[in-house]
Amino acid sequence: MKEKQQVLKVGIIANPVSARDIRRIISHAGNLPINDRANIVLRILTGLYLTGVEEVLVMPEVGGIRAQLLRTIERETKMGKFRFPKVTYLNMPVTGKAEDSIEAARQMHDQGVGAIVVLGGDGTSRVVVSACGNTPIAGVSTGTNNAFPELREPTVTGLAVGLAVTGQVPNEYAYSFNKRIEVLVNDKREIALVDVAVVAERYIGARAIWKTENFRDLFVTFGRPDGIGMSSIVGLLAPLDRETAEGRRVKLVPLGEAKVILDAPIAPGLIESVGIGAVETLKPNQHYLPSVSVGSFALDGERELTFSEIDDVSIRLQTDAFRTINVPDCMAYAAKFRLLTSKANNRLAQLSKKGRTS
Amino acid sequence: MSNPFPLEKNKLLEAYSRMKTIREFEERLHVDFGRGDIPGFVHLYAGEEASGVGIMMHLEDHDRIASTHRGHGHCIAKGVDVKKMMAEIYGKSTGSCAGKGGSMHIADLSKGMMGANGILGAGAPLICGAALAAQKLGHDGVGVTFFGDGASNQGTVLESMNLAAIWNLPVLFIVENNGYAEATSVDYAVASDSFVDRAAGFGMPGITVDGTDFFAVYEAAGEIIKRAREGAGPTLMECKMVRFFGHFEGDAQTYRAPNENEDNRANRDCLKIFRAKVIEAGVLSEAELNTIDDEVMALIEDAVEEAKAAPLPLAEELTNDVYVSY
């Protein structure tokens, strides 16, 4: 095993408020019960533990994940099964909103975690990236729009994250660099990891976006043909992967005025018709403007910023903006270099030692 | 600047006026109850206004609501006469229920208000009945049952969710989660820790909204009410909110964290949040909102004076109206 920077702490953010919004009503989006979320966290913990991560910092919440988690850890510890690292809850107030994810990300970065595992969809991942500085993240898909986090077994994500932060996999395999979009309205700055939709209404309301007749622009960092969410509009017109150093912009027009109409799966179970205007490529670090002078920005599916004629507005694609754990490459490296194998005597000694400490 | 909200200016004023009326009604009761003027028990809704009003702005008289013991806010939001409510709380014959019901049983069926209820969770089956009646009688009325995080554990609520789901009834189950059932925290009492998960367990969709933001409640409620009218069946909506006062007046609230009430008043006051949004958007001015404040204060003052001056029920009222005919 290579002895690189041994960072033995990882953060986990599982916000119970994700996948609870109005899109449960508009589409057939699931809500992933609290029980299941707690089990996902436990699965990640088993992967982290096996790879030598010693402590996990977790965002506190009162939505029930913590209760379930601690109950299970306590029970299994009493039964002598040691499969989890030490779990420490951050000391922070709980508002029960997305703001908690932001505060947790900030604290985890400040405490030097090697990576943050984020349970959620595009929205949750976005707010974490906006606050975690240069700490890499690993997304586990549990939200509504899951264009950004990949659908993958959390146990394996845990293994990969552990291998990466403990230095067992070299950085060039362990991490990917990702694009993002930065939106500025005067001095307010927000980012999006996948898509920015410009909506012709200046109203935030219940945040989540679904009324396609009001969409005027779509800016994406990537759009896969087999993706879900707004970025599928790009994916089905002019696909773009996560690696290429460019973005896409689609101008959208009301159905009555469009020459071309695209049917796209913009949310789970929701395939909507959108009127297509122009499609263009975004170059990194150039400033773009929305095609309406009054409206709001929905970032990764949720309305966040409004603007009008008197505001200074700018949209910019950034490349290499933040890192994610490259789970497939980590695991491929682990297989190639037999990272999870060890001499039988050593391993058996380790295992029986664990048994004796029960 | 144009109006970015989905409500016209006059409707925004109406929403504010309803919320402010509830707030001042409850604040006044808090004072008068403390002085010993009011008989019995009162349970105040102050702090929760955005939930009731955000939903009720979408309802008509043929839509029915059932409320809880903490019912003044729902009554006012649904259009029950404020002066008659005050008289009822004072036990006077001019009250909404002729002095026979009191704070916990205020009702006005002509406004679709099926009563505040002293039995928690009891409204849920009744509202299923109202929704069934709407279906059978062929109109698009919906039923809205309000209950708290505490009452969400009552068998009646859970049974009603199942019934509404299998019969596809136009019912909204509104969980007004203010974090406490009397003195017990929701963290202790609600096992699944998620009302939305419970709804999913009963085969109906559920959502959570910030109950301190009128606009978030208004938009979400509008969508689910529209769908219920169109035949999409029941939905559960959890409104996360705070209550400013105790469970009942007289509750010392020692179960709260230090400074919790001050923090709520400063940072989670739905009226302040509403004011800030409409003023920042340039749609309403401080002056316009202050005018409403003054009107509301005057209304409450009149209501109290009239209630205090009104007569108590006569002795023969004791045995009236047990039956339609006996």
Add this chain to the structure above:
Amino acid sequence: MARTLSMKDAVNEAIDQEMGRDPTVIMMGEDIVGGAGADGEDDAWGGVLGVTKGLFAKYPNQMIDTPLSESAYIGSAIGAATCGLRPIAELMFVDFLGVCLDQVFNQAAKFRYMFGGKAETPVVIRAMCGAGFRAAAQHSQMLTPIVTHIPGLKVVCPSNAYDTKGLMIQAIRDNDPVIFLEHKNLYASECDVPEEPYAIPFGEANIAREGKDVTIVTYGLMVQKSLEAADMLKKDDIDVEVIDLRTLSPIDMDTVIESVEETGRLVCVDEANPRCSIATDVSACVARDAFKALKSPIEMVTPPHTPVPFSPSLEDLYIPSADRIADAVRKTMEA
């Protein structure tokens, strides 16, 4: 035109005729139709004892099967009653009243009063009552005192098919909540029942048998037992008057008092348990209002203060028999 009809069929006919007349009369209950969601026949049961069989075929929009949730569906019937429907809700056995008691006694019973006279709750809650089927403790009670006690409820318990049809039609047309109790052991009993609809007013007792020596006041299955006792006592030259209360709330105390003032002797026969029962209620009122007329202490014939036993020999001891009633009558004659 009269023809013979069983009590069970009388219930069915009353509901049939009212549903036909008024589409706001709906019915709900567990398996009142039967077969919901299953692949076999519709109307598979028509009620656990077939009382409502055939109604679904005639009124498919007015007959609704419910899940096993008394609080929810009894409460729904009550809520719907305040919103323009006239629901009949079946509680399969009155013993299940505990499951939904709040909706009945705190909601339905109190709306009109609590809301200052502005609510009307025209709901009928019909349920089977009574012992003798070997159905054991939780399926054999009367519970008449519990519902009679509650202001705001009306309580009906007929003893024969003729009264059943007339009182059921009255109950459906009544604008107050009515608890309609059908004794399961009377379902098969038959008598002449007119074909056309008719309503019997509440609060009017029926003198089932006239007599001058002793007054028996009773209701439900006990009317039949009292009449049997009366026949036995004829041989001893004791002439018994049997008053069938028919409705327990409102109760026709006038007829009772009038009779006691004639006979001077009272026996109350009640299948409900003896503490705080209809028997004690009537006895106390008569003792207060007709004391001077009484020639001997009032007698009560009731089951013991026990749950209903299962074993047939015990259940037969539990239920007041014609013999025990006759003995009580004789006792009033001796004193």
